[in-house]
Amino acid sequence: MTPAIALNDGRAIPQLGFGVFQIPPGRATQAAVAAALEAGYRHVDTAAVYRNEADVGNAIRASGLPPGSVWVTTKLANADQGASTARRAFEASLERLGLDAVDLYLLHWPHERRLESWRVLEELHAEGLARSIGVSNFLVRHLDGLMARASVPPAVNQIELSPFLYGTRADTVRRCAEGGIAVEAYSPLTKGRRLDDSTIAGIAAEVGHTRAQVLIRWSLQKGFVPLPRSSNPGRIAENAAVFDFALDDRQMAALDALDEGLTTGWDPARQA
Numbered sequence: 001m002t003p004a005i006a007l008n009d010g011r012a013i014p015q016l017g018f019g020v021f022q023i024p025p026g027r028a029t030q031a032a033v034a035a036a037l038e039a040g041y042r043h044v045d046t047a048a049v050y051r052n053e054a055d056v057g058n059a060i061r062a063s064g065l066p067p068g069s070v071w072v073t074t075k076l077a078n079a080d081q082g083a084s085t086a087r088r089a090f091e092a093s094l095e096r097l098g099l100d101a102v103d104l105y106l107l108h109w110p111h112e113r114r115l116e117s118w119r120v121l122e123e124l125h126a127e128g129l130a131r132s133i134g135v136s137n138f139l140v141r142h143l144d145g146l147m148a149r150a151s152v153p154p155a156v157n158q159i160e161l162s163p164f165l166y167g168t169r170a171d172t173v174r175r176c177a178e179g180g181i182a183v184e185a186y187s188p189l190t191k192g193r194r195l196d197d198s199t200i201a202g203i204a205a206e207v208g209h210t211r212a213q214v215l216i217r218w219s220l221q222k223g224f225v226p227l228p229r230s231s232n233p234g235r236i237a238e239n240a241a242v243f244d245f246a247l248d249d250r251q252m253a254a255l256d257a258l259d260e261g262l263t264t265g266w267d268p269a270r271q272a
């Protein structure tokens with residue numbers, strides 16, 4: 001059973017989530033989500049821009065799991081940010097997912113219209129349509145600007161985090177801790193780009209687990225909510241089998257030291 005993290009709105013989020021970015025819409029996403037639910041994940045992370053919300057919803061319904069037992073996160077696309085467009089975009093996501101409410105709705109990016117969008121998210125939260133609300137790719141200045149004006153603070157900030165992008169994000173992680181904001185770690189496997197790193201390989205050999213499991217375990221022990229993605233049923237199960245071992249302080253410190261400011265996608269440091 002996946003442990004849960006307490007959120008600042010009184011809810012609890014399963015600490016391991018399954019990411020579906022870049023998994024093609026249709027059968028590929030349905031098969032991946034089905035395999036993830038089979039492997040024990042109870043948390044799926046999608047977004048309007050991933051174009052696979054409908055498949056996530058279908059796979060969850062087809063699983064036969066009791067309604068409400070799988071945490072579903074989706075995100076407001078940049079093209080829909082703004083006071084007049086955000087609500088319609090949310091309703092379209094809800095309809096594609098086939099749900100009455102989502103567990104977590106995020107601003108996907110600190111877009112220039114983020115403050116007006118956040119007002120809409122606060123309304124959706126008050127109406128119970130978005131049970132928790134949060135942000136993604138927000139760095140310190142984005143968080144501070146939002147927190148100064150928000151009525152409801154974000155429950156979550158989803159940012160890229162791995163040992164290779166850790167010290168570089170320390171200020172953001174600290175600000176989240178100060179604000180009681182849970183941190184979700186996206187691209188926790190560096191999209192596969194650093195799985196051949198020798199420190200990771202050495203620690204994996206020491207603990208008798210795989211390199212991907214070491215990266216996910218590092219994230220869990222930091223208190224983050226890692227969101228690994230895979231389309232391969234074996235690797236989907238492997239990435240969920242991370243609760244029967246632990247990294248010691250020396251291993252954690254060796255991983256922390258790998259920071260090189262690696263961003264594998266868009267870098268929010270460029271966003272004013």
Ligand code: NDP
Binds near residue numbers: 019189230232236
């Ligand atoms: P990840 O860091 O999760 O890496 C995924 C890659 O790693 C795939 O190529 C996968 O290949 C490979 N992989 C997965 N498991 C293993 C394993 N056990 N051994 C070896 N290789 C493995 O990438 P993402 O960028 O997708 O990040 C994860 C999730 O985070 C996304 O799906 C999305 O939900 C979220 N995200 C959010 C963003 C945001 O802006 N808010 C931006 C980016 C991601 P294979 O499929 O063949 O196994």
